[in-house]
Amino acid sequence: MVRVRFAPSPTGYLHVGGLRTAFYNWLLARREGGTFLLRIEDTDRTRLVEGAVEALLEALNWAGITPDEGAVVGGPLGPYVQSERLEIYREMASRLVESGHAYHCFCTPERLAEMREQQMARGESAMYDRHCRNLDPAERDRRLAAGEPHVIRMKIPDGRSLTVEDQIRGPVSFDSSLVDEQVLMKSDGFPTYHLAAVVDDHLMEITHVVRGEEWLSSTPKHLLLYEYFGWKPPVFAHVPLILNASGKKLSKRDGDVSVEAYREKGYLPEGLLNFLALLGWSPGDEREFFTPQELSGVFSLDRVRKSGAVFDFDKLLHINGLHMRAQSTSRLVELVLPFFDRAGWPRPESGYLAQVIEVMGERANLLTDYVEPIPYFYADPAEYEPATVKKRWKAASPELMEAWVARLEALEVFGHDALDEALRTLAESRGVGAGQLIHPTRLALTGVGNGPGLFEMMEVLGREVCLRRLRTALDRLPRP
Numbered sequence: 001m002v003r004v005r006f007a008p009s010p011t012g013y014l015h016v017g018g019l020r021t022a023f024y025n026w027l028l029a030r031r032e033g034g035t036f037l038l039r040i041e042d043t044d045r046t047r048l049v050e051g052a053v054e055a056l057l058e059a060l061n062w063a064g065i066t067p068d069e070g071a072v073v074g075g076p077l078g079p080y081v082q083s084e085r086l087e088i089y090r091e092m093a094s095r096l097v098e099s100g101h102a103y104h105c106f107c108t109p110e111r112l113a114e115m116r117e118q119q120m121a122r123g124e125s126a127m128y129d130r131h132c133r134n135l136d137p138a139e140r141d142r143r144l145a146a147g148e149p150h151v152i153r154m155k156i157p158d159g160r161s162l163t164v165e166d167q168i169r170g171p172v173s174f175d176s177s178l179v180d181e182q183v184l185m186k187s188d189g190f191p192t193y194h195l196a197a198v199v200d201d202h203l204m205e206i207t208h209v210v211r212g213e214e215w216l217s218s219t220p221k222h223l224l225l226y227e228y229f230g231w232k233p234p235v236f237a238h239v240p241l242i243l244n245a246s247g248k249k250l251s252k253r254d255g256d257v258s259v260e261a262y263r264e265k266g267y268l269p270e271g272l273l274n275f276l277a278l279l280g281w282s283p284g285d286e287r288e289f290f291t292p293q294e295l296s297g298v299f300s301l302d303r304v305r306k307s308g309a310v311f312d313f314d315k316l317l318h319i320n321g322l323h324m325r326a327q328s329t330s331r332l333v334e335l336v337l338p339f340f341d342r343a344g345w346p347r348p349e350s351g352y353l354a355q356v357i358e359v360m361g362e363r364a365n366l367l368t369d370y371v372e373p374i375p376y377f378y379a380d381p382a383e384y385e386p387a388t389v390k391k392r393w394k395a396a397s398p399e400l401m402e403a404w405v406a407r408l409e410a411l412e413v414f415g416h417d418a419l420d421e422a423l424r425t426l427a428e429s430r431g432v433g434a435g436q437l438i439h440p441t442r443l444a445l446t447g448v449g450n451g452p453g454l455f456e457m458m459e460v461l462g463r464e465v466c467l468r469r470l471r472t473a474l475d476r477l478p479r480p
């Protein structure tokens, strides 16, 4: 039975890389009929951010990556929030001390800082010098009884080669002499990530640890902890970093990195997930459109690349566009409506919005493309783009537009085809090109120079609105 987990630390928003990790785990669980578990790793009290857990859950929920077990949903192996499991870590750390695999360390922050400085000065890498490793037990007990601040560190054996059999990268070996004697329990009574993660992955019966590449170098410590406890380690898989165009780790400077930002920009969860899945994983052919369900049928760790994956913003937009076109109009209506609240605009009627969506067709790649860029579908233009006025509103325009208004008043059916024909007939009778009517009409109706097809748009706006806007433009735009 496959049991995987996503184990975020609530230190801010959900990063797109975090969502990708969560998604890969979720896909494995779905493919194998296994369990996807959510664990909150909040033991670093200095990095906690208020509201971060809620933001994280909200983002996962939006993406549809919902846990089968874990924080919030619960389950038989909880609690799933590490700050509620302190007793367990304390007891496990004591076990390691008793078995001789860990020890109390009373070194003060000042001593450690000085030690580090000296190591750096000698050109060595900063590592604990094992000062407290062989304290006399009587002295240790006396200092503990006196309540002296201390941590618990794990012992690292010398001269061993520790090999991670990584599912993505193959075997990766580490020289134990270069591994630091890691703190397991901090002086504040909280465990470090390393102890808590290993203990929880074991107790929560995790079979596969799929996480970001930044944790690969910690894995030898984790393997030793499994060995010390006498537990069988899970399968490890470290997914490649997400890079910017210049090959460096993607950061805020490169663009949006929070899932929330993409949601607000009008991306569909399916679009973002599809893009993220392809960032590091390939189906082995040219296909690029996948729903989450389709991915759960084909995703496998052995097709995850070893090297970093470049975050291509244009590709994300393109893939999102594919997903927009795969949605029913009624679903799009539902998803778009909340964006009007955010823009501070009144919500249009659903039937009307559905028509706008149809008319926009392939012009929309984002949900927000149905809102901010096309205000003229929802309100009369407040102004006319000066450059477009200059280019499109000619000396002959007012007179032509007046004739066009008269024609529109009399038109029997205010539909796309009838409008098209009426405009062309009028242009012909006046001996002008259709553009002489089309461009000023668009300007009058929208205030701008481009947008969806004019006749489709007019049909959606309706006769009353079109006539009103044309008359207003005749009032406000220059006359020869």
Ligand code: GLU
Pocket (backbone or CB within 6 Å): 006, 007, 008, 009, 041, 193, 197, 210, 211, 212, 215
């Ligand atoms: N809490 C760690 C993080 O936020 C999880 C690392 C792991 O999955 O083991 O990245």
